[in-house]
Amino acid sequence: MHTAEHTIEFDTIESRHAAPADDLVVLLDEEGREIGTAAKSSVHGADTSLHLAFSCYVFNDRGEVLVTRRALTKKTWPGVWTNSFCGHPAPAETLTDAVHRRADFELGLDIDRIDLALPLFRYRATDSSGIVENEVCPVYLARASADPVPNPDEVMEFTWTQPETLRRSVLASPFAFSPWMVLQMRELETFRA
Numbered sequence: 001m002h003t004a005e006h007t008i009e010f011d012t013i014e015s016r017h018a019a020p021a022d023d024l025v026v027l028l029d030e031e032g033r034e035i036g037t038a039a040k041s042s043v044h045g046a047d048t049s050l051h052l053a054f055s056c057y058v059f060n061d062r063g064e065v066l067v068t069r070r071a072l073t074k075k076t077w078p079g080v081w082t083n084s085f086c087g088h089p090a091p092a093e094t095l096t097d098a099v100h101r102r103a104d105f106e107l108g109l110d111i112d113r114i115d116l117a118l119p120l121f122r123y124r125a126t127d128s129s130g131i132v133e134n135e136v137c138p139v140y141l142a143r144a145s146a147d148p149v150p151n152p153d154e155v156m157e158f159t160w161t162q163p164e165t166l167r168r169s170v171l172a173s174p175f176a177f178s179p180w181m182v183l184q185m186r187e188l189e190t191f192r193a
Contacts, residue, residue, distance in 0.1 A: 025088045026052040032136050037091050044075060048132040051088065055121070055180060056099050056140040058084040058109065058148075065166055066148065068107075069157035070178070076131050079156070082178035086137075099140055107158075108149030111142045118187055125179035139184050 023040040028050045043049050058066040066084040070077055087102035089095050096114055103109045118139035126132045148158055167185050174182040 024091055026091055028052055028136055040088060044131055044133070046130050046132060048134040050134050050136065053086060053088045053135040053137040054095055054099060054102075054140060055083050055086045055137055055184060056103065056114075056142050057117075058103070058107070058111070058142050058144050059163075060143075060147075060160055061145055062160075063163070064160035065163050066107075066144075067159055067161055067166060068148075068150070068155045071152060071154055071156045073153060076127050076129075076133060077178050080178050081176060082181050083184065084142075085154075086180070095138060095140075099142065103142070103144070106151050106154040108151070109144045109146060111144055113143045115141045117141050118184065121184060121187065123180050123183050133180070135180075137180060139188070 024037045025040050025043055026034055027036045027038055027043070029035050030050065034052075038049065038051070043051055060066070067081055068084055069081050070079060072078045085102050085106040087098055087106075089098035093101075099114055100111055103111045116138060120136075121139050122136045124132065124134045148155075150156075150158060167188075170177050170182055170185040
């Protein structure tokens, strides 16, 4: 019986981390209007086209925020601490649906509530390998009542921390965090879900 329970648990974890069916991203013009789609693998390079993405910060019932460390296999900013999760909506997918999908895929989490905190956030950053991120990236605050079950291809570590502790750490040591998170911390006035 003990083995069967573990098998069921393992099967649940595996199904939660199934690869996304669609890896297309939505391309945008300088005014933020959709102008087409492209394969995700083709838009993250030295000359990255502007595209739509999102960031999300997940809070638990104790008011703590989930911070994750990107897997070492990630193409951009591997091993860097960042917000709870990020992603790209598929063509014709709402941002809210994309947030739910990525919460499940990256962290095995069901999100209870989602609030839009920074609707117009945009950034451009270049990592040490020369890969450029160039995104219109609305920022969401969400709530979850369970601990994550991270997908090891996405997340190598996580921790829950107090929002103000995180804010002070990010602003004091920006080199230790993803560039988008540093910029978001400067813009997020109310940082709690």
